[in-house]
Amino acid sequence: MLGELHITTPPPHGGHLVDRVIRDPDEGKKMADGCSAVYDIKPTLYKDMPIRNVYREIMSICYGFFSPVEGSMRSEELERVLNERRLSSGWVFPYPMLFDISKEDLKKLGVVPGDRLLLRLKGQPFAVLDIEEIYNIDPLDVTTRTFGTVEKNPEVVVVPFDEKHPGYTIYKYFNTEVLAGKYTIINEPKLKPPFDRFWFPPAKSREEYKRRGWTTVINHQTRNVPHVGHEALMRNAAYIGDTKPCDGIQVNAIIGAKRIGDYPDEAIVESHEMVNLAGYVGPKRHLATMCLWDMRYGNPIESLLHGIIRQNMGCTHHMFGRDHAALGPYYDMYAAQTLWEKGIPSFGFPKPPYAVEKGLYMRPQNMAEFWYCPHCAEVTYSESCTHKGEFQRFSGSFIRSLLAEGIFPPSVIMRREVYQIVVKWWKQFGYPFNNKKYLTEREKELEVDLPKMEVPKFK
């Protein structure tokens, strides 16, 4: 007998959900008043374009998406993450989380360990950073060790990283000075529409699952408007579960700095919601959510973060396709699936993340490909359908080129209702995809508004 293997709602990663949000404005103000300096958060730029904004990391940390991480990492923890993908506490974590500033800014601020630094966003107090350590990094070294190299990670790294890789660029253009310490949000931001209704921080998502009677929940990672192939992946992956298919299917969209030619984030979240509103996977079984994070496209490394985010949200399963969170030829197309099936020793995983000490509870669902087959007259799975010469692969760039030409995509490619969401935002932004104007304005506006909070000391 295999034993009574009933899968239960997973514990938060590290044991408890981080909640570092002050909800009482008076208390928040008091904390701001106690700060010794103020710093205005600015995006990381690359060729004049915003590629990262640390505010998103602060949000994801303080609302518990990245539990058990509580702030910007100390130098000893950074080393351990880069060497073993482990926090100081031993819990698995994939990426450096750093509050990096320039030498000039550090000089201007004049802060030292023990100081509390006020972080301002869009001109308003947003969070504080309780400085524990100040140290400097070699961004190129951090970058290389974050993503790996062909020599050191031969199991999965195929081509050396370069500046065509957005994640590589993000880390390479980090500032050299790091302020390490815990973040606390002292002035709770308001998510703007349409993002507000997709905002389910872990404590809230867990409540929502409970309300819906969901125990087994599979997560679908997205940074796209769903075509019929994505929808099939999502629906079919969810037939995994315990003694029956998963109770719930969660889509979690990564919302953050995007590239020219991507779909606007607004269209991404609303089009996924439309999958349930239009009844393809009804709202009782489907939940569209989001997480703030500037995608690093780290494939296996990113998949670990995805596992952590979604385990914290309460998911029991995570689907991983080929080229998960990948871009370009750098990683092997099965890198994330390899990690979740047998581990990647060179990244610190002699076994999969759910089989190592202080690893994840989350179970993977490694999926092959879906394509449209005219013989089967439906979307079919590459491991089942054998109609070679007949089936046709879904191509995101083909679909984008149809849309850019104003061609209504056939329903075997994109659902009518999903397409209407693309059109809705197309009308709003003047183009179906992100252009420079959209990206620049989005970065100014961000996804949140901050309530006014007076801190006379830093007027």
Next chain:
Amino acid sequence: MLGELHITTPPPHGGHLVDRVIRDPDEGKKMADGCSAVYDIKPTLYKDMPIRNVYREIMSICYGFFSPVEGSMRSEELERVLNERRLSSGWVFPYPMLFDISKEDLKKLGVVPGDRLLLRLKGQPFAVLDIEEIYNIDPLDVTTRTFGTVEKNPEVVVVPFDEKHPGYTIYKYFNTEVLAGKYTIINEPKLKPPFDRFWFPPAKSREEYKRRGWTTVINHQTRNVPHVGHEALMRNAAYIGDTKPCDGIQVNAIIGAKRIGDYPDEAIVESHEMVNLAGYVGPKRHLATMCLWDMRYGNPIESLLHGIIRQNMGCTHHMFGRDHAALGPYYDMYAAQTLWEKGIPSFGFPKPPYAVEKGLYMRPQNMAEFWYCPHCAEVTYSESCTHKGEFQRFSGSFIRSLLAEGIFPPSVIMRREVYQIVVKWWKQFGYPFNNKKYLTEREKELEVDLPKMEVPKFK
């Protein structure tokens, strides 16, 4: 962490595969010579129609499908099966397995415990029964306790059983005298075409999985020609697995006494094979097989036997739909799923079969319903698709009525290639479904031929 939960090929039920087949004709002949009497196997009749032939039980036992059962049960074991669904050894087993004969026949045979009885089939020596005990039963009592009653099994029995239920009728028309003891096949039968190529006794199916590199294999139970809904159930249930969907999908057709209006067994096995030949689930991932058994339609009880057969064959998972192996209103439509999700205490299962001592290794995949939805433009899952008023349920009797009228079923209902198999056997038998003539001839011919074996003693 959940631990390294990799699912492995299950052990045979009870620990080892039963193999009670003598493959050396000389040895077989010697055993026949040592018999003290001979008995010609005859089918159980009900209203002149064959409803059971004990030869199928002997085949399934001796080839290991029903491991660890080795023969006709002794009275003490019968009691334990009826009371707790356990063999004397403690291993779970659902049904009485008995070699029953009439009082007259027993008198004629004049056998006593310790005797070896020769069993003849189609005029040829087939097997021997080493008699350990001779006792009598009250068939109605055995029947009632086999299927349960509204009073004693209120969790799942909804309507009292009667003679409209084929399994009830099978047991009710058992003979009263039981010869208990182990069977040994002494003259190996040859499966007739087309059944021969679907004959994968457990030792062979396990070899076949190994050859194909299959570890996770989900079984689909059938007694039908597959319509598109069955195919969807099979394909989609298989997305369960371990860290990826199941390597293999096995169809195991129950071949035995059938009812008027059922599809002929020949069409059933070949139409399932056609699912893979036509590439809907390619032959690399799909295997059509069979097992000899006169269906008892015992829903949860039958699902236990299905679990045992397929675990012995090497399957790791078994899909159970609503009304699994059911007929009529007797059991709750979720009875089998209830057993496999939480157990049925009144049948001896305070926990599911994989969570009790000496239970099964097999994991269930409890599936809801599939229907065709014109809005989704495909077969959809009842837990996902919400297009009420649009979707249409698959109805076996509707499809049968189309076929009976000679109407080519639309491809959203039945695959063209599958339909052609129905037509092939329709031409052979003069009608697409079993009629009295087919059933009577089938029962004379059976699924096997027996080599000639001279046993002068019993000329």
